[in-house]
Amino acid sequence: MVLLQIRNLNVYYNTIISWIKVLSDVNLDVEKGEIVGVVGESGSGKSTLGHAISRILPPNARIQGDIIIDGVNLAKLKDNELQKYRGTWVFMIFQNPLNSLNPVKKVGHQLLEAVKIRYQRDGKKVEEESLMKDVIEVLKDLRLPDPYSIIDRYPHQLSGGQVQRIVISMALLLKPKLLITDEPTSALDVTIQAQVVNLFKQLNKEINTSIIFITHDISLAYVVSDRIVVMYAGRIMEDGKVEEVLKSPMHPYTQGLVASIPTGDKNQKLTAIPSNPPSFFALPTGCKFSNRCSKVFDVCRKKEPSIIEKNGRKIRCWLYE
Amino acid sequence: MSDNVLYKAVNINKYYLAKKRGILESLAREPPIYVRALDNVSVEIRRGEVLGVVGESGSGKTTLGKVLATLEKPTSGNLFFMGMEVNGHNVNHVRKHIHMVFQNPMTSINPRMKVKDIVKEAMKEKREERIKKVLEEVGLDYNYVKDKYPRELSGGQTQRVAIARALAKEPDFLILDEPTSALDASVQAQILNLLVDLQKERKLTYLFITHNIAVARYISDRVIIMYAGKIVEEGNTKEVISEPMHPYTQSLLSSVPELGKKELKPPSGEVPSLINPPSGCRFNPRCPFAMPICKEKEPPLVEINGRKVACWLYETNWKKASS
Amino acid sequence: MLKALIRDKAGLLGLIIVSLFLLWSLIQGILEILSSYLRKQYLGYILLPHNPYQYNLQLAFHPPSSTFLLGTNAEGEDIFSRILYALPRDAFVAIVVVFSAIIIGGILGILAGYLGGIIDEILMRVTDAFLSLPALILVIAITVPLKATFLATILGLAIVWWPTYARFYRAQTLRIKNMDYISAAKLSGVSRISLFYRYIFLNSVDPVLAYAALDFGNVILTYSTLAFLGIGITPPIPELGEMAANGVTGLPQYWWWALFPGLTILIIVIGFVLLGDRLQDVVAGRIAY
Numbered sequence: 001m002v003l004l005q006i007r008n009l010n011v012y013y014n015t016i017i018s019w020i021k022v023l024s025d026v027n028l029d030v031e032k033g034e035i036v037g038v039v040g041e042s043g044s045g046k047s048t049l050g051h052a053i054s055r056i057l058p059p060n061a062r063i064q065g066d067i068i069i070d071g072v073n074l075a076k077l078k079d080n081e082l083q084k085y086r087g088t089w090v091f092m093i094f095q096n097p098l099n100s101l102n103p104v105k106k107v108g109h110q111l112l113e114a115v116k117i118r119y120q121r122d123g124k125k126v127e128e129e130s131l132m133k134d135v136i137e138v139l140k141d142l143r144l145p146d147p148y149s150i151i152d153r154y155p156h157q158l159s160g161g162q163v164q165r166i167v168i169s170m171a172l173l174l175k176p177k178l179l180i181t182d183e184p185t186s187a188l189d190v191t192i193q194a195q196v197v198n199l200f201k202q203l204n205k206e207i208n209t210s211i212i213f214i215t216h217d218i219s220l221a222y223v224v225s226d227r228i229v230v231m232y233a234g235r236i237m238e239d240g241k242v243e244e245v246l247k248s249p250m251h252p253y254t255q256g257l258v259a260s261i262p263t264g265d266k267n268q269k270l271t272a273i274p275s276n277p278p279s280f281f282a283l284p285t286g287c288k289f290s291n292r293c294s295k296v297f298d299v300c301r302k303k304e305p306s307i308i309e310k311n312g313r314k315i316r317c318w319l320y321e
Numbered sequence: 322m323s324d325n326v327l328y329k330a331v332n333i334n335k336y337y338l339a340k341k342r343g344i345l346e347s348l349a350r351e352p353p354i355y356v357r358a359l360d361n362v363s364v365e366i367r368r369g370e371v372l373g374v375v376g377e378s379g380s381g382k383t384t385l386g387k388v389l390a391t392l393e394k395p396t397s398g399n400l401f402f403m404g405m406e407v408n409g410h411n412v413n414h415v416r417k418h419i420h421m422v423f424q425n426p427m428t429s430i431n432p433r434m435k436v437k438d439i440v441k442e443a444m445k446e447k448r449e450e451r452i453k454k455v456l457e458e459v460g461l462d463y464n465y466v467k468d469k470y471p472r473e474l475s476g477g478q479t480q481r482v483a484i485a486r487a488l489a490k491e492p493d494f495l496i497l498d499e500p501t502s503a504l505d506a507s508v509q510a511q512i513l514n515l516l517v518d519l520q521k522e523r524k525l526t527y528l529f530i531t532h533n534i535a536v537a538r539y540i541s542d543r544v545i546i547m548y549a550g551k552i553v554e555e556g557n558t559k560e561v562i563s564e565p566m567h568p569y570t571q572s573l574l575s576s577v578p579e580l581g582k583k584e585l586k587p588p589s590g591e592v593p594s595l596i597n598p599p600s601g602c603r604f605n606p607r608c609p610f611a612m613p614i615c616k617e618k619e620p621p622l623v624e625i626n627g628r629k630v631a632c633w634l635y636e637t638n639w640k641k642a643s644s
Numbered sequence: 645m646l647k648a649l650i651r652d653k654a655g656l657l658g659l660i661i662v663s664l665f666l667l668w669s670l671i672q673g674i675l676e677i678l679s680s681y682l683r684k685q686y687l688g689y690i691l692l693p694h695n696p697y698q699y700n701l702q703l704a705f706h707p708p709s710s711t712f713l714l715g716t717n718a719e720g721e722d723i724f725s726r727i728l729y730a731l732p733r734d735a736f737v738a739i740v741v742v743f744s745a746i747i748i749g750g751i752l753g754i755l756a757g758y759l760g761g762i763i764d765e766i767l768m769r770v771t772d773a774f775l776s777l778p779a780l781i782l783v784i785a786i787t788v789p790l791k792a793t794f795l796a797t798i799l800g801l802a803i804v805w806w807p808t809y810a811r812f813y814r815a816q817t818l819r820i821k822n823m824d825y826i827s828a829a830k831l832s833g834v835s836r837i838s839l840f841y842r843y844i845f846l847n848s849v850d851p852v853l854a855y856a857a858l859d860f861g862n863v864i865l866t867y868s869t870l871a872f873l874g875i876g877i878t879p880p881i882p883e884l885g886e887m888a889a890n891g892v893t894g895l896p897q898y899w900w901w902a903l904f905p906g907l908t909i910l911i912i913v914i915g916f917v918l919l920g921d922r923l924q925d926v927v928a929g930r931i932a933y
Contacts, residue, residue, distance in 0.1 A: 041505035042476075143589075159591055189377035190532060194576035194587030216506060219535075219578040223585055246580055260510035261580070262539035265559070266371075266517045270539075272510035276475040292507075392827050413833065420831050429824035433846045443832035486828065 003210050004030040004053070004178055009065035009075075011045075011052050011234075020280045022048050023234045026065070027307065030178070033208040035200075037221030037228040037242065039257070043277045045234035046214045050180045053212070054092045055082055069178060087114065088121045091176035095183040097163035101155040107166050108151025111135045115173040138169045142199055161192035168199050172207065179203070180212045185220070197224055218257055222246055230254050233278055233288035240313035250315050252293045287318065295319060327494060327526050328366040328389060333398035335359035335384050339596055356595045358384040359395070360550040363622075366494075371520065371527040373541030373558060375534060375573075379592045380547035382530045386498045389528060390421045403493075420487035424499035426479035430471045436482050437467040443489035452489075459485045460515060477508035481515070488519070496528045501536065513540060534577045538562050546570045549593050549603040551619075556628035566630045568608045602633065610634060655922025661915025662857075668728070669735030676732060688729070694722035696729040696882055705898050715900035717890065723900065726882040727908050733794075734884060734912070738863040741801045742856050748802075749809025750852075754844055756810070757817025767814070771807040779804050780866060787875055797876030801863060808859075809852065816848030854927040858920025861913040868909045884909050 011023035023045045030036050040046040051057050053067055055074055067075040069089055074082065094100050102110060115131050139147035142165050155163055164184060171179055181200070185193035201224065204211055213224050221228055221242070228245050230238040230253065238251040249255045256273035275292045278284060284291045290300040300318050307316045339354040340346075359381045366372050366389075376382040387393040389400070391412050400407040402415050420443070423429035430439055440455060441447045453463045459481040471479050480500065487495055500516070501509040517540060520527055531537050537544055537558065544561050546554040546569065554567040565571045572588035590607040593599055599606050605615040614633050622631045672691060679687035689695045693713065703720035706712050714724040756767035774782070783800040790796035820826065820843070829843055870876045871885025879886075884905045891902025 041507060161591060189592060190534075191377060191573060191576045191587045192591070194578075194585040195589075197578075197585060198587070217578065218506070219580055222580050223578040223583060257506055258580070260506050262510070262513060262535045264539065266513075266540050269517075270510040270514055272514055273507035274511070276477055276508060277505060387827075390827075390831060392830065416831055416833060421828065423824040423828065425824065429828055431825045431829070431843055431847070433842065442829075442834060442838075483828070486832065490832070 001032045002029050003032045003034075003069060004028070005066070005068040006053070007066040007068070009049075009052065009063070009067065011048055011057065012062045012064075013058075014060040014062070018281075021234065022280055023052065025306070026236055028229065028236070028239070030210050030212065032177075032210055033204065034227060035204055035211040035213060035225045037225030038212060038214045038231060039216070039218055039221045039228060040231035041216060041277045043233065043279065044231040046231050047182055048234070049231070050092065050182045050212060050214050053178070054086075054090050054180055055079075056092070084121065087117050087174045088176055090178045090180065091171050091174055093164070093167050093171065093179065093181040093184045095186050097160050097167060097187065098155055100167045101163060103155055105154075106151065107153050107155060107158070108132075108135065111138075111151065111166070111170055111173060114170045118174050134173065135169075138172045141172070142169055142202075144169070160188050161196065164188065164192075164196050165199065168196070168203060171209070172203055175207050176209055178212070179209045180214070182214045183216070184213075186215070186217075193220075200224060218246065219261065230257070233283060234280070235288060235316060236307065236314070237289070237316050238313065239307075239315075244313065250310070250313060250320065251317050252295045252319070253289050256292075256294075287316075325367050326365050327368045327403060329401040330362065330364050330385075330389065331399045331401070333359050333362045333385075333388060333400070334396045335381075335388055335393065336396045354596055357550050357598065358595060359388065360598075362398075362547075362550070362552055364545060364552065364555075366526060366528060367543075368493075369524055369526055370542045371529055371540055373537040373544035374528060374530045374547060375532065375537045375544055376547035377532055377573075377592060379549060379595055381550040382532075382547050383498055384550075385547070386421070386496045386528060386530050390419055390496050391415055392421075417490060418493045419496065420490065420492045420494075421496040421498065422480075422483050422487050422500045425503045426476055426483050427471060429483050430479060430486075432471055435468050435470060436474075439482060440485050440489050443486045445490055455485045455488050456482075458488070458519070460511075461485070475508075476504050477511060480504060480508075480512055484512075484515070484519070488523070491523075492525070494526045494528070496530070498530045499532070500529075502531070502533065509536075516540065534562065534574060535579075546573070549598055550595060551603060551631065552622060552629070553604065553631050554629065555622070560628065566625075566628060566635065567604075567632050568610050568634075569604045572607075572609075602631075652922050652925075654918045658915050658918025658920070658922060661911060662860075662919050665731065665912050665915065666735060669732040672728065673732035673736065676729075689725070692725040692728050694725040696721060696725040697880060698722070705894070705901075707898075708900055714904040715898075717887070717901050718894070723887070723904055726887060727884065727905060730882040730884050730887070730905075731908075733881070734864050734867060737798055737801065737867045738860040740798055741805050741863045742859055744802045745805040745809045745859075746852060746856060749806040749811075750813050750845065750848075752806070753810035753813025754817050754840060754848070757814040758821060758840070758844065764814075767810060771810055774804065774807040775811075780869060783866065783870065784873075784875060787870070792875045794876050794878050797867065797870055801867065805859075805863070812852050812855065813848055816851065817844055820844050820847050850927045851924070854920060854923040856920075857923050858917055861916030861920070864909065864916070865913050 006026055006028040009023055009026040010021060012019050012021050026049065038046045038049060052063055057063065063075050065075060066073050072085065074085065101107065112131055112135060115134050119126050119131070135151065136147050139150060144150055144162065144165055158166070185196050188196060197220070200211060203209055213221060215221050225242045227240065228242040229236055230251065232253050238245060238249065238254050245254060246258060249258055259271040260273065262270060273292050278288065286301040287304050290296050293300065305316050305318045305321060307314050308321060310320055335358045336355040337358055339356050342353055362381065362385060374382045374385060384393065388395050391407060405411065407415050437452055440452050444451060456463050456466065461478060461481050466474065466478065466482070471482070474482070501512050504512060513536065519525065529537065529541055541558045543556065544558045545552050546561070546567065548569050554561060554565065554570045561570065562574065565574055576585055576587040578585060588607045593603055601617045602615045602620050605611045608615065612633060620631045620633045620636055622629050623636055625635060675691065676688045679685055699719035699721050701720055703716050704718055706716040708715045712722045712724065714727070717723055752767055756764040782804045786803055787796045787800035790799070826843060829839055867876065868885035871883040872889045874886065874889070877883045877886045887905035888902050891905060894901040
């Protein structure tokens with residue numbers, strides 16, 4: 001059952017110099033309960049994609065295309081119409097935990113707000129005491145120590161990992177259909193990251209939320225996702241089941257990313273992709289990866305390939321057309 | 322001391338004041354509160370090796386790097402560089418043999434200086450051919466970058482400039498503090514290759530600080546694992562990572578995502594406070610094997626078949642280390 | 645950077661006003677200096693429509709007309725010429741005060757921020773003292789005992805003006821002190837002086853200059869207020885604030901007498917504010933990373 005359908009999404013930014021196109025021709029489907037990892041380096045557009053779906057792009061951005069969740073096209077709605085979908089249909093978790101919470105309100109208050117919104121949208125009216133019980137239940141479920149004292153704390157009194165867990169509790173209370181997480185663990189230590197990643201899996205199992213997991217760490221995407229989408233220069237380059245894509249990557253960029261992961265010891269040189277990810281002000285003509293690709297040939301530099309489907313995998317590369 | 326040892330740190334403590342202590346606080350006789358960033362840390366760095374330092378936040382790895390770089394003075398303990406004790410008088414002499422590469426290339430280079438001046442400043446003999454040579458050695462096109470400012474270059478290029486600067490005075494010892502963590506994955510591989518080549522060609526010794534186990538495994542010969550300001554395990558990299566002995570090392574390794582591994586098994590709990598660390602072994606609140614003695618006494622670092630571990634699980638039957 | 649400045653219309657307006665003001669002050673100022681140096685009085689007036697000292701009681705209280713663009717005052721002197729004659733003095737005060745504040749504040753602020761400890765504490769308490777008192781009162785308290793001359797006023801302003809800049813530089817130094825490039829410089833063996841200049845000063849200067857642009861307007865406003873109160877003026881040399889003070893006595897009949905000097909001050913200060921504001925935005929964008 002498909003939950004999210006993105007069709008022909010293009011996003012433009014109006015910068016000091018000119019309009020630039022940061023997302024091109026993005027088509028993506030997410031099933032109910034599916035976890036899709038979106039992987040890319042800086043400038044890949046993965047973060048913009050997350051912001052576009054939650055409709056929180058900055059005012060100098062323009063969206064073209066369709067973002068349809070359960071039949072509702074979010075891309076065509078105005079801000080005030082979007083209000084009733086925020087939180088319970090789409091919820092977003094950010095990289096810096098402190099950016100997700102209001103620094104001047106106690107954590108318990110914010111969680112209470114979240115659960116109130118859920119009940120309101122469901123049309124139920126419940127007493128504040130029983131709402132508080134829900135909050136405590138969720139905190140216990142996520143194994144936060146001492147829930148009764150945590151709800152009286154302010155965000156800055158908690159560690160990064162604890163704050164992320166509070167934000168995940170918020171998600172558990174809001175029960176969104178789609179959860180978008182933008183590098184949610186990059187600012188956390190490895191062991192805390194692992195704890196938080198397990199919580200995401202728990203969230204996905206308990207309330208069947210679809211998750212779009214945006215990260216630059218392929219190994220992390222492997223652990224968490226069912227499917228993986230590889231982005232480069234604002235385009236989707238490869239899209240398929242995570243086992244298949246990472247065990248046998250088809251796109252040269254994906255192959256390069258996998259080969260960049262340090263394995264073994266220094267006697268085996270790493271096959272690095274040469275040069276750097278491009279700037280949107282100076283994209284190469286034709287395929288945007290052509291200037292770094294080891295398998296490049298003539299047509300790559302002239303025309304950009306479009307996405308085709310091959311063996312259940314979506315791929316954008318002239319090698320396969 | 323053997324001729325093989327380049328740098329030796331003995332019983333290093335580094336404590337920082339947790340709160341600023343001005344005149345008013347001294348008058349009010351408020352006791353100073355210390356953050357114990359490094360607690361009784363001893364390490365030997367052998368000539369020509371790459372010693373990896375692995376740990377999470379609060380482990381003390383960055384502080385250790387700064388102390389070894391002589392950027393911070395230890396609160397107590399001794400440093401011996403090439404056999405000579407490092408103190409206030411010979412610090413400048415010691416610094417001629419050491420340099421450091423930092424995590425974020427954008428903040429580790431003066432944004433107001435051109436690339437060629439950045440490298441020139443670190444050199445003793447400031448000749449253009451030497452500047453050109455070292456910039457080319459790190460893979461940069463001299464004529465392209467020499468007059469550029471850091472903001473005009475990419476992250477990878479700027480980090481290469483930082484490496485060139487570090488090499489400019491021909492040091493024997495380089496401390497690298499997370500040199501690839503702020504870079505894109507594709508660029509990270511390029512820089513790692515470069516660092517490996519440079520080490521071989523110039524016969525350098527590296528202290529490579531990182532939180533990334535895969536990177537540590539790739540580049541280091543030996544590795545030390547740090548937790549809450551102490552060394553908990555030390556040994557040959559391949560052995561430590563394939564057969565970790567300390568429970569923290571084990572849970573750290575099982576928290577690291579890897580292709581082919583779908584499950585992560587992290588330890589429970591949080592990284593401890595460095596102001597009030599847990600009594601006894603600092604890992605005991607989170608350790609799945611904690612015994613009563615772990616809460617009472619801190620385990621010493623003992624040596625077993627070339628591996629050093631600080632854990633009561635191994636103390637009882639084996640003889641102590643002599644460091 | 646110039647392009648980014650010009651792009652904003654308000655910033656552009658500020659730039660135009662400030663440029664005209666400074667350009668005029670430079671030309672007229674040089675002429676005035678030459679005229680007193682070479683003892684050729686007319687040199688000071690050649691660019692002006694009328695001799696600012698030319699009084700003619702029969703022409704007193706003339707409203708704005710084609711001959712006297714902004715009218716005349718009680719002595720029949722042309723107000724427009726007087727305003728133009730007075731402008732260089734304001735520019736001079738603003739430049740001297742702000743630059744001395746930048747230098748004194750810079751040295752003290754960077755030293756305090758970098759060395760910390762007792763030096764820092766002393767500086768902080770001193771700036772606290774200066775900043776807790778109203779600048780105007782403090783300047784008056786310093787200038788009047790020194791006979792309230794033009795130079796005494798500049799001295800008073802300079803003494804009161806540096807604490808804000810010291811704070812600015814100290815904050816920047818604290819930010820920069822812990823940057824990796826300072827550690828790297830120490831390891832590279834960079835000398836202390838080079839460290840202070842190339843590393844700390846050059847990197848703190850951007851936001852300071854942006855604030856300074858705004859601050860010129862503040863100095864001119866304060867100086868005009870002092871002139872209004874009669875401090876810092878050397879009669880018969882016209883001074884904008886003093887002209888406004890005298891003009892007040894002619895309100896509301898002879899409205900042009902007080903209005904135009906006041907309006908001039910207003911326009912100049914707004915010019916600096918618009919320019920400085922836009923500069924701060926541009927600089928903030930530049931040091932964002």
